[in-house]
Amino acid sequence: MQVFLAEHSGFCFGVRRAVKMALAAHNSNDDVCTYGELIHNPQIVQKLEEEGISVCKDIEHIKGKKVVIRSHGIAREDLELLQAAGNEIIDATCPYVKRAQELVSSVKDLPLLIMGDPDHPEVQALLSYGGKQTKIIQPGEKPEFQNWETLCIVSQTTQKLSNLQELVAQVLPHTLELRVFNTICNATTQRQEAALQLAKNSDLMIVIGGKHSANTRVLQELCQQVTRSFHIETAAELTPELLNDAQVIGLAAGASTPEEIIVEVYNQIFRIKGEPHSVQQIEEIPVYKEESC
Ligand code: SF4
Structure with missing residues (x-):
């Protein structure tokens, strides 16, 4: 394994x-x-x-x-x-969220779509910096088409780039001037790409993070598109049934997951499998690179 x-x-x-x-x-x-x-x-x-x-x-x-x-x-x-x-x-x-707030504020007199989860505090805060023509649109939701002269778009920082691209493609034909602010944070894109890459080469993905963490949930959604994938919060949720007979197991963790929990999950996998191997620190866990498998 x-x-x-x-x-x-x-x-x-x-x-x-x-x-x-x-x-x-x-x-x-x-x-x-x-x-x-x-x-x-x-x-x-x-x-x-x-x-x-x-x-x-x-x-x-x-x-x-x-x-x-x-x-x-x-x-x-x-x-x-x-x-x-x-x-x-x-x-x-x-600072990346702050930049998104400042951008919203700078175009608050124009029609503005904030793409994101309306229940997420970051999105609710962004909305408060907008004006009368600021609206939230959920990822995948069809925009109400109007012939906008100018339309601005910002995104919740943790959204998938593909969701923003999809929205842009939908509204562009209905807009004379489209101002898209790419407020998706690099950390999110890099984390998602790395998790997806590992998922493609794993029999099983364990995505670690708080059950209410939006970015962890997005990671889980991405991984399960390509392999068997579970979202857990702590090592206590691991079971022999969940690990099944996976030979290559990938771990990914959200932006708010502490290193100690990642280490515990790693060690618990080996404990369940009865293999005498454990690490003390996250640096000892092999990081997936293309040539790893
Ligand atoms: S994912 Fe982290 S670095 Fe990126 S915007 Fe959110 S808090 Fe900032």
């Missing part, structure tokens, strides 16, 4: 930065909370709570604290409320 990890798996730049900023904001005298769960990973959220960094959700009751804004960003009105209540803001909005 061979087990490989897809390149670019695990914490992306934005998530690593947000966790670092939250930990740095925390010292013994400060009351620090994150506005919403810092990342879509329950194990990391619990670890932060153990460090004394709580999760605040009820915005009306957040007063006089240090409030960490997560990498997805925050709606404009919510930010104003937090500031007005005398909180100190530690803005860990990922």
Whole structure:
């Protein structure tokens, strides 16, 4: 049996930065909370709570604290409320998300489509920076055709490039001027391409990440198009039935999946298979390259 990890798996730049900023904001005298769960990973959220960094959700009751804004960003009105209540803001909005917010704001007087999941906080925050003609469109949803003179498009940072291309192809014939801002983050594209490459050469893909993590779910969707694939949150979900008789197993992990969990999953696979092999750190896991198999 061979087990490989897809390149670019695990914490992306934005998530690593947000966790670092939250930990740095925390010292013994400060009351620090994150506005919403810092990342879509329950194990990391619990670890932060153990460090004394709580999760605040009820915005009306957040007063006089240090409030960490997560990498997805925050709606404009919510930010104003937090500031007005005398909180100190530690803005860990990922710079790539920030760029998307600024772009939305810069074209808010024009018709604008934000392509993404309407329930995702990043998309809701993006919407708040738009204007009256800003709308959310879900990936794969047919746009309501109008003859737009000018139309702008931005994307949720974690969307698939193919979804954005599909939307552009649909609206272009109905638009005199189309302004497409490619706000899909490189980390996402690289992670998706690497996972797909590994999936094509694996009997089984295990995609590791929080069940609510949008980018992990997209990885799972991509992988299952080419091979048997499962989305798990922790090593405890692995079973002998799931591993079955796979000879080449691929691992991929979302942007908010901590390295420790990837290591645990890797070790658990060998434990289940009764093979005496384990690693201490993620660097010891073989990373898949084209010539690996
Ligand atoms: S996936 Fe990209 S945009 Fe999102 S937090 Fe990570 S680096 Fe930033």
